[in-house]
Amino acid sequence: MLLTVLNVVVGGLIMGGIYALISMGLSMQYGVARILNVSHGEFIMLGAFFTWALHTAAGINPLLCVAICAPPIFLLGFALHRTIYKRLRDVTRVSGLFEGNAMLVSFGLMFVIKNIALMRWGSSPKGYSFMAYSVEFGGAVFSANRLLVLAFAVCVSAAFYVFLNRSRLGKAIRAASQDAQAAALFGIKINRVMAICFGIGALLAGIAGVLLSMIYQINTAMGMNYTIIAIIVVVLGGLGSIPGSLIGGFALGLIGSVVAYIEPSLQLVAYYVIIMALLLVRPKGILGR
Amino acid sequence: MGNPGLRLDMKKSVPFAIVAAALAAVAFLPRFASAYSVVFCSSVIMYAALSLSYAMFSGPTGYVSLATAAFFGVGIYTSAFFGKSLPLPALMIAGGVFSSVIAFAVGAITLRLRGVYFTIFTFGLVELLKHFVLWTETTFAGTRGRTVASFGSVTVFYCMLALLTALLLAAFLLRRSRVGKALSAIGESEDAAAHIGINTTAVKLLAFSLSSFAMGAAGAVMATRWAYIDPGIAFNSLMSFMPALMAIFGGTDRLLGPVAGAIVFAALEEQLITRFPSLYMIIFGAIMIAAILFMPSGVTGLIRRRPAKRKEDVPVGDS
Numbered sequence: 001m002l003l004t005v006l007n008v009v010v011g012g013l014i015m016g017g018i019y020a021l022i023s024m025g026l027s028m029q030y031g032v033a034r035i036l037n038v039s040h041g042e043f044i045m046l047g048a049f050f051t052w053a054l055h056t057a058a059g060i061n062p063l064l065c066v067a068i069c070a071p072p073i074f075l076l077g078f079a080l081h082r083t084i085y086k087r088l089r090d091v092t093r094v095s096g097l098f099e100g101n102a103m104l105v106s107f108g109l110m111f112v113i114k115n116i117a118l119m120r121w122g123s124s125p126k127g128y129s130f131m132a133y134s135v136e137f138g139g140a141v142f143s144a145n146r147l148l149v150l151a152f153a154v155c156v157s158a159a160f161y162v163f164l165n166r167s168r169l170g171k172a173i174r175a176a177s178q179d180a181q182a183a184a185l186f187g188i189k190i191n192r193v194m195a196i197c198f199g200i201g202a203l204l205a206g207i208a209g210v211l212l213s214m215i216y217q218i219n220t221a222m223g224m225n226y227t228i229i230a231i232i233v234v235v236l237g238g239l240g241s242i243p244g245s246l247i248g249g250f251a252l253g254l255i256g257s258v259v260a261y262i263e264p265s266l267q268l269v270a271y272y273v274i275i276m277a278l279l280l281v282r283p284k285g286i287l288g289r
Numbered sequence: 290m291g292n293p294g295l296r297l298d299m300k301k302s303v304p305f306a307i308v309a310a311a312l313a314a315v316a317f318l319p320r321f322a323s324a325y326s327v328v329f330c331s332s333v334i335m336y337a338a339l340s341l342s343y344a345m346f347s348g349p350t351g352y353v354s355l356a357t358a359a360f361f362g363v364g365i366y367t368s369a370f371f372g373k374s375l376p377l378p379a380l381m382i383a384g385g386v387f388s389s390v391i392a393f394a395v396g397a398i399t400l401r402l403r404g405v406y407f408t409i410f411t412f413g414l415v416e417l418l419k420h421f422v423l424w425t426e427t428t429f430a431g432t433r434g435r436t437v438a439s440f441g442s443v444t445v446f447y448c449m450l451a452l453l454t455a456l457l458l459a460a461f462l463l464r465r466s467r468v469g470k471a472l473s474a475i476g477e478s479e480d481a482a483a484h485i486g487i488n489t490t491a492v493k494l495l496a497f498s499l500s501s502f503a504m505g506a507a508g509a510v511m512a513t514r515w516a517y518i519d520p521g522i523a524f525n526s527l528m529s530f531m532p533a534l535m536a537i538f539g540g541t542d543r544l545l546g547p548v549a550g551a552i553v554f555a556a557l558e559e560q561l562i563t564r565f566p567s568l569y570m571i572i573f574g575a576i577m578i579a580a581i582l583f584m585p586s587g588v589t590g591l592i593r594r595r596p597a598k599r600k601e602d603v604p605v606g607d608s
Binding site for chain 2: 030
């Protein structure tokens, strides 16, 4: 019994770590740039496939891939905001309209990125084996790569949190998330901060993708499920709240792990029930303003 | 249509007559055209009906609803359950009624959500229904999919055409009615609309249920064209995006904008989807982005800008 509980909890924490990463990314993009980026999962997919390609073709260690994949994915996100979303912001002045249109644009992006990947890599699942030996931990057995992923996710989350709270740029980002116009009046280059936030969001998704590829099989259609989960977590924690995403990610990972233990096919249904119930009771999320 | 009320003067009845003539001409299509083009035209009409019903609610209010696939899927499952015992028109009505009942229930609790929250919820509804139906089917019926009774492509064609005609009429009347004006007012400023005494919840709920009726009816008809359905086919989220994109591309300000968008994309899909499915989706996505960035009021918005000065000054939903 105790062993089962330990298994379920650690399994939930591992998933929760990944969820927290991707949700913080989405939260950055929505909180500052006001874009509910539905193509978020596609950046996860890109990170996973870059890693797979680098590992199988050149034999590069997947952990090193984090460093290799991070800059191009950040730049991709940065450039997308600079070109597309910047223009959309100039075209639509009403903020409610901007949010709706930005979301539809990101749906368009999702179709484009996913299908380019599909043309390049096909639809069959891919995978590789990395650190696939087991470790005993309090009587329960876990594979080493999963524990590594959990540790890595926690480290990245912590580093990101410190960056937001301690650095000058982090301060600018937090100011922009509170009130973009006021922040701009205080001399913060708002378009640049928004593009950086969008880039960071893509970057966190990319890192999550690298980590996912170490423990699961990947395929070009994997993005959407993670997008949905990220949206659920972000709504759960409050749109735009970074600590909310962190807590929400781990909470959803644990809930998912428990539900999956009882009835695996109802995992997504449980997520939706949670999100819908929450939207109705507290639309601003647990830690939302 | 700047002038409310139902009086039709000569100038306004011309486009009305053109639309009626076009629909009548399409009605004779099965007599001359090949079986294949009848099937193709049914798809075009289906997309036109879906994007028109999307635009009916989302156009004036600005609430982006991605629940189209959910109501379409409810219609599909209506046909799957009752297809063997009911005639097609009855299935249409049943599908429509089921959809609007669900829309009413869902709308009653969600239409107080605004902006992206509402959109997330409607999108979640599709996935929730998909997984829920899949789970009930595998658990209680012991199967993944179902077979659907067929009624022949000509019957499907006429049912879809009747639906589109009714929908055009309904959308036309809705725009000129007090409810239509109220919807536009909500789209401009919901708080202001509430302040001047509009019961915003009731109005939104009415329009949302009405538009979902047509989606469910369309699903009930189209289901009979596929011999086999499963939750993945019935609740395909692409069916939420296509009507939205078609309506945005065509322009939701104008009654025929969504229809124009539907024709363009149905033709594009027909040309590309079987040969280059990935390429089609890339083009689809790219046009979606370009349409939002460069044509905020759609194709019909571009046309209107130049010669329309003498006809109407202020289109409904844009004023």
